[in-house]
Amino acid sequence: MVFYYKQGELPKKRHTVFTKDGKLVREEVFGINGFSGRYSLLYHLNPPTRIVRLEEWKDNSIQEWKSSGYRHHKLSTSKLRESNDAFLDRITLLFNEDTFISYVKTSEGESKVFYRNADFDEIYYVHEGEILFKSLFGEINVSQGDYLVVPRGSTYTFVFKKYSELLVVEGKQVELPKNYRNEYGQLVEGSFYYNRDIRLPTLRTYDEKGNYRLVIKTSNGFQFVELDTHPFDVVGWDGYLYPFALSVYDLEPITGKLHQPPTMYTTFTASNFVVCTFVPRLFDYHPQAVPISYYHNNVDADEMIFYSSGQFMSRRGISKGDITLHRGGHIHGPQPGAVELSLNKRGTYNDEVAVMVETQKRLKVSLYAKEIDDPSYPLSWYNY
Incomplete structure (x- = not known):
């Protein structure tokens, strides 16, 4: 987190004697990246x-x-x-x-x-x-x-x-x-x-x-x-x-006349990946807008999308709880007919909720994923 917060009982100064009911309270520095990164100070009743x-x-x-090859995947978590x-x-x-x-x-x-x-x-x-x-x-x-x-x-x-x-x-x-x-x-x-x-x-x-x-x-x-x-013996803590x-229902999507890229929906960043959230929002309202994602080929990234709720206008054959993995180097985007159907949606409301994880390194597919994979999915841009 990026702002200071505190709860419970704390000594006036850090790294000083702190007692509760006559018992010495133990201070813990909880941090990342050595002693130069973000941290909090926690005060335990017992040595942690x-x-x-x-x-x-x-x-x-x-x-x-x-042996999964290098292709797009659709995984059905309903089968797990x-x-x-x-x-x-x-x-x-x-x-x-x-x-x-x-x-x-x-x-x-x-x-x-x-x-x-x-x-x-x-x-x-x-x-x-x-x-x-x-x-x-x-x-x-x-x-x-x-x-x-x-x-x-x-x-x-x-x-x-x-x-x-x-x-x-x-x-x-x-x-x-x-x-x-x-x-x-x-x-x-x-x-x-x-x-x-x-x-x-x-x-x-x-x-x-x-x-x-x-x-x-x-x-x-x-x-x-x-x-x-009990490990939750902390009487107070403060830090970052x-x-x-x-x-996701408190997120405030930024919309425009023309279709906005996924970067507008970035929710968290991390080392070599980002998490974006597609949330209920107004469709694009330019009189000639195509209010749906364009075909794209993010060569250096793999894109996973988890479909949580609502109507997923750019994709057919997708159920709630499905996961798609779109590979960098393979072009993807709306399936056949989706662009045409979107044209009468300009300025209307889209109720989808989906989580996207875009990685800067290739994702491997596990044997668990093999059990719930739809092998026909890479052809869905042709067969629909």
Whole structure:
């Protein structure tokens, strides 16, 4: 995050003695990029380093579908099995060294494990469901249409209030776009959203002892450890690094006489990829506008789109929950007849919600994706 925030009880000065009920409170510097990047200071009732037992290591190697060729793909998440755990059992569909794109279907219930991703920031998009996110920073309620951004290294867990489906994007340096921010970090006029649209956690402190299982994820696998004090024992924190939520329905699309490029819908930037959100908006209103995406060939980028809700005017044969992967070097755009049908939509309202991840490095396709792939999709510009 790019603005300062604080919650709970804090000492007057950092790195000084702080006691609560006669007990020394332990300060943690939680930060990225060494001691020069963004950070927050967290104040624990117990030493956050305390581990009772080192448990098993679980490999998390992703198997690539190496014979998939180099083509466009359409993946139907409706065909995926339910995940046993949103963190441990998310199903990775597309990936490279910078980005992992996964999907989760999970039933109502509370996670029995606490989570920490050591290598990647996480963006959860709630396609369906209602969830209580609980972390050492506090709690945030999220539901359909919400993004939840969790900085790497955060300790958290979930309570699923109902059956839920989530798209998960992992990467590094997830930020609010720099072109939206002034020199003070405030979101400027004309940006896609404003500071007050960002929902921050509400601190809740747990002063409890017991047996708590924590899993730390790296790009290669999971390390399980056991703690004897509740990991959410923070009595106060402040800084610039913390989880937050943002609803797609609070985004403010910038429209014009002619069709706007996807860069106008950039929601987050990251290392070697961006996340854009296509949200309900007015169609282009020039009397001769073609209010639909033009054919394009972004040679240096791969483009994944997750179709969440509404009418996807440029594509036929797409259902809610589908994912398309359009390869750089292959031209893509509206399917046959879509341009003609769009011409009477000028100035009307489009209700689609879709999430786009555009990567600067080629995405690999996993064996999980092979199971839900439509092999006829690359010919859809000819066969429709």
